[in-house]
Amino acid sequence: MQDYFNEQTQKIKPIYYIYYYLINSSGSQKPKLLRSLFFSVLSSILFGVAIVSMYPFLMALELNDNYQLTLIFIICSLVMAIVCRVIAEQYDTKGYSHYAAFELRKLLGEKLRKVSLCTLTSFRSGELNSILVQSVNEAAGFAFTLISMLIYGSVIPISVSFFLLFIDYRFSILILFILIVIIPLYLWRRKAFRRGFSLLAEAQQHLKGESIEFIQGLDILKLTGQTQNQQQKFQRVINDVATIQNIGTKKGERPNFIITSTTQLSLILILIFGVSWLVSGSVDWALLAMLVILMARIADILNFFVQMSSLLEIFVISCEKLEKIMALPELVENQLDKMPTNYNIEYKNLHFSYSDKEVLRNINLYIPENTLNAFVGESGCGKTTLVRMLLRYADPQKGTVLIGGIDIREFSQEQLMSLISVVFQDVYLFQDSVINNIRMAKPSATDEEVISACKQAQCHQFIQDLPMGYQTILNDMGSNFSGGEKQRLAIARAILKNAPILILDEPTASLDTKNELAVQKALDLLVKNRTILVIAHRLSTIVSANQIFVLSNGSIVEKGEHQTLLADNRNYAQYWSYQQNGK
Numbered sequence: 001m002q003d004y005f006n007e008q009t010q011k012i013k014p015i016y017y018i019y020y021y022l023i024n025s026s027g028s029q030k031p032k033l034l035r036s037l038f039f040s041v042l043s044s045i046l047f048g049v050a051i052v053s054m055y056p057f058l059m060a061l062e063l064n065d066n067y068q069l070t071l072i073f074i075i076c077s078l079v080m081a082i083v084c085r086v087i088a089e090q091y092d093t094k095g096y097s098h099y100a101a102f103e104l105r106k107l108l109g110e111k112l113r114k115v116s117l118c119t120l121t122s123f124r125s126g127e128l129n130s131i132l133v134q135s136v137n138e139a140a141g142f143a144f145t146l147i148s149m150l151i152y153g154s155v156i157p158i159s160v161s162f163f164l165l166f167i168d169y170r171f172s173i174l175i176l177f178i179l180i181v182i183i184p185l186y187l188w189r190r191k192a193f194r195r196g197f198s199l200l201a202e203a204q205q206h207l208k209g210e211s212i213e214f215i216q217g218l219d220i221l222k223l224t225g226q227t228q229n230q231q232q233k234f235q236r237v238i239n240d241v242a243t244i245q246n247i248g249t250k251k252g253e254r255p256n257f258i259i260t261s262t263t264q265l266s267l268i269l270i271l272i273f274g275v276s277w278l279v280s281g282s283v284d285w286a287l288l289a290m291l292v293i294l295m296a297r298i299a300d301i302l303n304f305f306v307q308m309s310s311l312l313e314i315f316v317i318s319c320e321k322l323e324k325i326m327a328l329p330e331l332v333e334n335q336l337d338k339m340p341t342n343y344n345i346e347y348k349n350l351h352f353s354y355s356d357k358e359v360l361r362n363i364n365l366y367i368p369e370n371t372l373n374a375f376v377g378e379s380g381c382g383k384t385t386l387v388r389m390l391l392r393y394a395d396p397q398k399g400t401v402l403i404g405g406i407d408i409r410e411f412s413q414e415q416l417m418s419l420i421s422v423v424f425q426d427v428y429l430f431q432d433s434v435i436n437n438i439r440m441a442k443p444s445a446t447d448e449e450v451i452s453a454c455k456q457a458q459c460h461q462f463i464q465d466l467p468m469g470y471q472t473i474l475n476d477m478g479s480n481f482s483g484g485e486k487q488r489l490a491i492a493r494a495i496l497k498n499a500p501i502l503i504l505d506e507p508t509a510s511l512d513t514k515n516e517l518a519v520q521k522a523l524d525l526l527v528k529n530r531t532i533l534v535i536a537h538r539l540s541t542i543v544s545a546n547q548i549f550v551l552s553n554g555s556i557v558e559k560g561e562h563q564t565l566l567a568d569n570r571n572y573a574q575y576w577s578y579q580q581n582g583k
């Protein structure tokens, strides 16, 4: 259970934050929400007026003294209260809340675009998805329901208490006293509830993450015989969710009982005082009858408010999650007026750490344009991180990366990405047609251009053999394609994009001989006249590279051509010898 305790579950935001979140979650719809808020308050006041006017009505009825006028006044107040409520509810009925959710999602999308990939990958799978879907719905969708609940629960008793001042101030004080007793009780209950809800939200988040991992990794788990173990882990989280729910229900029992009893007891309190004042002759029966009806109504409203207030906590938790995303550091971007005239790449005194773990140390390297450059070294030495620095996967803590003599932070994201194509071992394919999956590298490309890129990438034939050819929809991230076929689709994207710099995470490393030959043929075409950075696992594929950089523990320890490095007889020569001997 300790897994779910974190800064968010420990900290309870003060109650005024709820109002802050409620108003701000509506974004540009704020004026409409404020208008709804105004009409909700007006509706509650008019309702209070109508209830309190029951007393002069009953008195006039008893004395047969022009009661029709009071009756018309009560009916008008009630009709106006209903009209105001209908206007207030337009925030939901006219779809403004949906628009607020749409805008919030757009804002989050924009934010995520500006956050470094390194930061984004620190989120658990499913976490961002759940924030974008569930938290947005809860934050933007609940706002009006919660506001009206808060208003009816507080404004009706307060306005009634105010109007009663003109009739009998003692009852006003009595109602205010009941409200004042309930508020600290509610705050006490909130504390117990809030922690439980935060823990539950965390546990449910874990459950979503586990289920996504379980489903996505099912084939690997089956192959490695680990299904049972993973299922046990999954089951443990399911049990945790059930346990937290049980504990939450038990913990909430006492505060719930006390609060609902207090609202019911208030009715008895009014009766006790009212009857004693009636007996002493300082109150008449009509006022007492009106107050009993009134208190029954107020007790209902307060009970409803208390029961529904768990929604407030869910709302606040969602807002806090959105706040966490909006507070993520952004990559500072600029926009260049002129793009570079050459594609020489330079890393200058670059240091990079993930949290406090230093992964790249004082990297200095120069890559002339149109050359083939390979990065080799033991697993975990920092090859991928080094190459990703060029893509602004994250910004280095120290040092710079330059393309054509320009610091890459000077480019906008679009400008930088227009210069670089990547072909990694993991190819991401979207659930869309084959042609659209390739065209995404250059959205303006014609069908002919896409087909020509596919021919060069050696994938035209197998696409043609698909049931709907280029229009075939890829299912489940392209699970119906082999690894080699996916690689060739990625190469087709890179050919179509035609960027001057190409990053390859040795795409043939995990392929069988037949697929490797096809991919290699496609690659041979792609690498011509480009600046290439390749992460190499098999040294035989990079013997012709212009420069080979050998990394060890985050530093470049050797660099040169294949033959020079062999002659140096250091790390590279040792790796070469291992691989040649099949070790």
Ligand SMILES: Nc1ncnc2c1ncn2[C@@H]1O[C@H](COP(=O)(O)OP(=O)(O)OP(=O)(O)O)[C@@H](O)[C@H]1O
Pocket (backbone or CB within 6 Å): 118, 121, 354, 359, 377, 378, 379, 380, 381, 382, 383, 384, 385, 386
């Ligand atoms: N997102 C991340 N957060 C924290 N640490 C990371 C992250 N990505 C990589 N690392 C760590 O940084 C170090 C360098 O990783 P990197 O992937 O750059 O190595 P590599 O040389 O490419 O390894 P391999 O050849 O196995 O792919 C490793 O110790 C790795 O565990």
